[in-house]
Amino acid sequence: MIGIIIVFVIIALILTGILVYPILIKRRRNRLKNRPFSQVCHTIIENNLPIYPYLSPDEQRRLQGHIQVFLAEKQFIGCRGLRVTEEMKLTLAANACLLLLNEQGKYFPRLRSILIYKGAYLVNETTLFGNYVVEERRVARLGESWTNDQVIVSWSQVKQDTNNWKDGHNVVLHEFAHQLDQENGRAEGVPVLQQTSDYTSWAKVMTQEYQQLCNDVLQDVKTVIDSYGATNPAEFFAVATETFFEKPQQMMSKHPALYEQLQHYYQLDPVQWA
Template sequence: MLKTIIVFLIIGLILTGIFGYPILRKRRRNSLKNRPFPPIWNAIIENNLPIYTRLYPGERRRLQGHIQVFLSEKQFIGCGGLQVTEEMKITIAAVACLLLLNERESYFPKLASILVYPSTYLAKETTSTGNYIVEERLVARLGESWTNDQIVLSWEQVKQDTSNWRDGHNVVLHEFAHQLDGEDGKVDGVPVLQQNSDYLIWADVMTKEYQRLCDDVQLDRKTVIDSYGATNTAEFFAVVTETFFEKPHQLHNQHPALYQLLQRYYQLAPVQWDITRG
């Protein structure tokens, strides 16, 4: 009897992934990725994501597989009277899954729900003013990533960002970059890296580039990286992710070390996805 219990415990541990990658989850995800990609989904992405047709065939197929897994595992919730449509889900998933094309395949493990508002929404913000006084106020927002299990997005902003791909602003890329950043339990501008030696390189390049942006902002100098990135190191990582995907040529030319660092992390070369070609 005891041996039987031990055998079942071992099987359970293996299946839940304590001895390695969760076997059942991997099998289910592979099955989802191998399903035929619905033509209507493909049409939605071609219409809403300018760089989609510029991806290499292998990248496009990987993106399609990631989208199918993402849609199976994440819940979309309409807020402010919004009815979430198939177009909204596919568009948001397609942009978010660009961050997974390096085969990280973690699928934003802490994230359970994406809340979608029709446009700008109001959120409570709590600040301490000192002397044990805490102030609460409502602030207008376009998106935010909660470290527990939710992301909030404005659909109006999502549409604006995808239709103006090269402006360097993308709320989906920004908020999902925060999710990558927080996978280790801290949102500090340092995501989980492949090797321990990578952290030294990351710290060196990111520290220098962050300080450079702060100096540029303080001196009112024009920069390809949005000034919001100077808020803190977490926002810097999210903002430069937007820049990497939307303004890769400018980033590569003006901040080559930063571009190479992000290219190594995402294992992608967005300079090759030039939407001005053809």
């Protein structure tokens, strides 16, 4: 009898934790969002996020709140002796949190750490040819997103991207779009959507647009969306996200269905900022 009571107590404690923990997290995040945003932080973001002055006052306030939660919950690690500065943290957080303005309430839940290199970094890459030939080589990278808990970026590339906002290339937007895609554990170009009915239209539009990009790349046709998006559906979503935020007018003109799909997902209309 005592054993049964203990089991019920344990179950009750577990259920209580499941119900209470999300409430505590929400309260903590609300406190972080309501903290005063310093003038120093304002200045850094204005200097490193060109689109910031064009956001509405409400969007700026929401972005500031998300940045404070992001900074409190994520760890920043400098690699190969790089000293992480407040400018680095705020710049990365501001770019990443643009993707969170739709207020879905999640902060890249799988992500724990952002690793920052001064420039490009080398990794071992293994490629399988056929069934028997394996090639291993050292390749330079500027960023990557891991399914488990890390995003890696090159600070020099981050700075280059912020100084050239309208070129459609942004390593932070790209890698954090991968984080959204990987939220369910897989990178397939399909993030967690708001409603079940959204998946049908997402699959239709994204498949058509991805195939069009692949055909355009094969035929050497100039495209608004970077050709790297033709690598696979996961890269297409990440590259399309870069284009959506940095070249919204061109995307809306050339790819209206894709723009509408991303506008619905992100609950934003970057054309208004332009």
